[in-house]
Amino acid sequence: xxxxxxxxxxxxxxxxxxxxxxxxxxxxxxxxxxxxxxxxxxxxxxxxxxxxxxxxxxxxxxxxxxxxxxxxxxxxxxxxxxxxxxxxxxxxxxxxxxxxxxxxxxxxxxxxxxxxxxxxxxxxxxxxxxxxxxxxxxxxxxxxxxxxxxxxxxxxxxxxxxxxxxxxxxxxxxxxxxxxxxxxxxxxxxxxxxxxxxxxxxxxxxxxxxxxxxxxxxxxxxxxxxxxxxxxxxxxxxxxxxxxxxxxxxxxxxxxxxxxxxxxxxxxxxxxxxxxxxxxxxxxxxxxxxxxxxxxxxxxxxxxxxxxxxxxxx
Numbered sequence: 001x002x003x004x005x006x007x008x009x010x011x012x013x014x015x016x017x018x019x020x021x022x023x024x025x026x027x028x029x030x031x032x033x034x035x036x037x038x039x040x041x042x043x044x045x046x047x048x049x050x051x052x053x054x055x056x057x058x059x060x061x062x063x064x065x066x067x068x069x070x071x072x073x074x075x076x077x078x079x080x081x082x083x084x085x086x087x088x089x090x091x092x093x094x095x096x097x098x099x100x101x102x103x104x105x106x107x108x109x110x111x112x113x114x115x116x117x118x119x120x121x122x123x124x125x126x127x128x129x130x131x132x133x134x135x136x137x138x139x140x141x142x143x144x145x146x147x148x149x150x151x152x153x154x155x156x157x158x159x160x161x162x163x164x165x166x167x168x169x170x171x172x173x174x175x176x177x178x179x180x181x182x183x184x185x186x187x188x189x190x191x192x193x194x195x196x197x198x199x200x201x202x203x204x205x206x207x208x209x210x211x212x213x214x215x216x217x218x219x220x221x222x223x224x225x226x227x228x229x230x231x232x233x234x235x236x237x238x239x240x241x242x243x244x245x246x247x248x249x250x251x252x253x254x255x256x257x258x259x260x261x262x263x264x265x266x267x268x269x270x271x272x273x274x275x276x277x278x279x280x281x282x283x284x285x286x287x288x289x290x291x292x293x294x295x296x297x298x299x300x301x302x303x304x305x306x307x308x309x310x311x312x313x314x
Contacts, residue, residue, distance in 0.1 A: 015254055019266035026269045026282050033279035037229050046228045047291075050221045054295020055302065057214040058086060064128070064210050068121035069113075071203040076113055079306065084108050084118070086303025089296050093258040124199075125207075128172045130252065132211045135168035136245035140271070143239045147274035153239045161238065169212065173204035215245050218288075225287050230280045243271040244288075259296075265289060 037043055062078070062085040069076055088104040108118035139161055146153050180187045180195045187196045199207070219241025226232040226240070247267035251260020265285040272281035 016262055019263040023262060023266040023269060023285065026266075026278065027286070030279040030282040034283045035231050043228055046224050050225065050291040051295045051298055053217050053221050054292055055299050057217055058089060058299045060210045060214050061085060061125070064125055064207050065121055067203050067207050068124050068199060069117055071199045072117055072121065072197065074114065074117050079310070080113070083303050083307045083310065084113065086299045087307065089299050092296070093261075124196075127176075128207055129211055130249065131172040131175055132168060132208060133215065133245045133249040133252070135171055136215060136242050137249050139164065140242035140246045143242055144271070144274060153236050153275070165212070169205055169208040172208055173198070173201060215248075216241055219244055221291065222284055222288060225291075226276055226280055226284055229287055230283045232276050232280045235276060239275060240272065243275060244268065247271055259292070261289070
């Protein structure tokens with residue numbers, strides 16, 4: 001078992017290195033084809049809007065966490081939750097994808113939030129993100145099929161696929177119910193010796209909706225950047241959101257890639273190329289990484305300033 005874990009770890013590190021190499025080769029191949037990004041009011045506005053959108057997704061993420069804690073009987077003021085959630089975003093850039101959860105537990109303890117509740121609901125939040133993103137990734141196969149067969153996304157695709165989104169909203173709740181029933185040992189392992197506590201359906205739907213909105217926001221940021229930065233007209237918002245969700249989930253689940261660094265970019269090049277072309281896909285991988293880095297930095301800064309102002313008032 002120990003050897004298997006060691007082998008798995010090294011395979012993941014190898015996957016990260018291969019992803020980095022693939023992305024660097026793609027960048028070298030396409031960089032000359034990218035149009036120069038004009039420095040004007042429009043591009044600056046999109047850059048600022050992109051960074052602020054990342055902060056907004058973290059604000060919605062804070063409410064996801066608060067909803068899950070409230071469902072367990074622990075009501076946390078928005079101000080405290082924002083401080084803890086925002087500052088803990090630093091942890092996502094540690095290898096292993098657990099830094100932000102552990103950091104949230106440490107920060108929560110300092111503000112009076114029970115550590116077990118903070119970390120347990122944070123893990124639930126991670127599971128929720130994973131299931132919603134996997135649902136969107138499954139829908140993205142429809143987009144890729146259209147792009148590879150008819151070289152275009154079907155005009156009625158968004159309207160047809162929208163009917164499946166309500167199922168995506170309820171899937172995490174159903175998934176936990178199935179795991180508790182069919183795989184109780186796995187459920188108890190994740191739940192620290194107890195079956196995973198099933199949130200109320202209303203809470204589950206609100207959590208799923210907020211996570212879905214976050215992916216739609218990031219998809220719209222990509223659409224704006226493709227059209228404004230790289231002069232790629234009429235990028236379909238829903239399609240690029242689904243394809244980005246697929247790249248995001250791969251970066252999320254591969255350990256050893258801090259914040260999905262390298263892995264997400266490689267997958268964006270692979271998945272977005274049929275929609276936008278290889279050059280624009282490569283440019284979007286770079287611009288989105290810069291957007292999330294700067295947006296996460298701004299998020300942490302807001303959290304630190306909020307904590308500092310609160311300590312001064314105290």
